[in-house]
Amino acid sequence: MASRLHPLDPALRDVLTRPREAGTADAAAAREVVAERLGALGFTVETHHFRFHPSTLLGFPLLGAGLGWLGLVLIPLLVSVQVPPWAAGAAWLMGCASLAALAYGIGSGAAPLRVGDFRDDANLLATRSRDVRGWIVAHGDTKAQGHSMAGRLIAVWVVMAAVAEQTVLVVLRLSGPLPLSAATMGALLGVVAGMLAGKGRLAGQSPGARDNGSGVAAALSAAAALSDPGIGIMITGAEEFGLLGARALVRDRPGLFAGRIVVNFDTLDDTGSLQVVSHDLPGHAAAQAAAAALAADGLATKLRRLPLGILVDSLPFARAGARAVTVARLDWSTLQRLHTVRDSIDGCSFETALHVGEIIARRFDVFDAAS
Numbered sequence: 001m002a003s004r005l006h007p008l009d010p011a012l013r014d015v016l017t018r019p020r021e022a023g024t025a026d027a028a029a030a031r032e033v034v035a036e037r038l039g040a041l042g043f044t045v046e047t048h049h050f051r052f053h054p055s056t057l058l059g060f061p062l063l064g065a066g067l068g069w070l071g072l073v074l075i076p077l078l079v080s081v082q083v084p085p086w087a088a089g090a091a092w093l094m095g096c097a098s099l100a101a102l103a104y105g106i107g108s109g110a111a112p113l114r115v116g117d118f119r120d121d122a123n124l125l126a127t128r129s130r131d132v133r134g135w136i137v138a139h140g141d142t143k144a145q146g147h148s149m150a151g152r153l154i155a156v157w158v159v160m161a162a163v164a165e166q167t168v169l170v171v172l173r174l175s176g177p178l179p180l181s182a183a184t185m186g187a188l189l190g191v192v193a194g195m196l197a198g199k200g201r202l203a204g205q206s207p208g209a210r211d212n213g214s215g216v217a218a219a220l221s222a223a224a225a226l227s228d229p230g231i232g233i234m235i236t237g238a239e240e241f242g243l244l245g246a247r248a249l250v251r252d253r254p255g256l257f258a259g260r261i262v263v264n265f266d267t268l269d270d271t272g273s274l275q276v277v278s279h280d281l282p283g284h285a286a287a288q289a290a291a292a293a294l295a296a297d298g299l300a301t302k303l304r305r306l307p308l309g310i311l312v313d314s315l316p317f318a319r320a321g322a323r324a325v326t327v328a329r330l331d332w333s334t335l336q337r338l339h340t341v342r343d344s345i346d347g348c349s350f351e352t353a354l355h356v357g358e359i360i361a362r363r364f365d366v367f368d369a370a371s
Helices: 010-017 025-040 054-079 085-107 149-173 180-200 209-225 244-252 281-296 314-319 332-337 351-362 366-370
Strands: 044-052 119-127 134-139 231-236 261-268 273-278 301-305 323-330
Touching (some): 010 025, 010 209, 025 044, 025 119, 025 209, 025 231, 044 244, 054 085, 054 149, 054 180, 085 149, 134 209, 149 180, 209 231, 209 261, 231 244, 244 314, 261 314, 261 351, 273 314, 281 301, 281 314, 281 323, 281 351, 314 323, 323 351
Parallel strands (some): 261 323, 273 301
Antiparallel strands (some): 044 119, 119 231, 273 323
């Protein structure tokens, strides 16, 4: 099995190392290669089409930019003796509420920033039976931004710090005008947060070997090892644009997930700790089962919740009633590569991905015992 799915296999290597930005011809071509592989393994492959708008990625940059401007607007309200003490608080609350609504509307795809420019993409659903009790999932798309995943996490932390600092200043203003230096420092942190968040725009292309060529390799490895016809394979699209492929499936086909097990593979590097992420109590039980299955093959695994600033496809599936987890392996050096041109095949053998996929396929019955 390992040799059949090794990155030196020309077709699979192409899938793992070619930029596959959702809604592009490259993504469609990669999806065809994966569909052909799944068909050759005896699966019936269905294509679930959906449309999305790429402006979803602008939600966070706009939130950061708005936070910077709001900090500047607050300066005179925080320092002036002629302004009522409550004015800064009212402006802050209204500004934050407006920014949050705008960022959520754009980021979720409910309110595209521009008219037109929609893209077509698709999810793959591969089954051997009509009675599917579990899904193995990986997203096939890639993206490149002005910062890496590590940079995005730092931007999220700075945005949170700016919100906290501005909130403290607004509360202190109720006791009297603040020094200009304090108000200026608060605004400056907001501007820095806006600059960092602004790097979240699309910029170039990423080969996406780790994120998420490794996940696709793990899903295909699992598909080759599966003997249970009740387990399906799902390759989602537009995950990098806010989990839009997974959300489209939940919207259009909610019956696929309620009460099912979903194991999502997302970034299985050959370095760092192996982690199983869950989102709720049913998912935590499934995560414990997955960790036990991996540990039985000598792979030590950590259980954790989803870190703030990172999104994975298991989240919407969990909200749809699935016992959903995400399996990943990475460290800070991996995060510095993700969403950049550095996420290439160099230094990534995919051995972890192939091994993890095979283990989960062979031991999928552990989830039944944990239900």
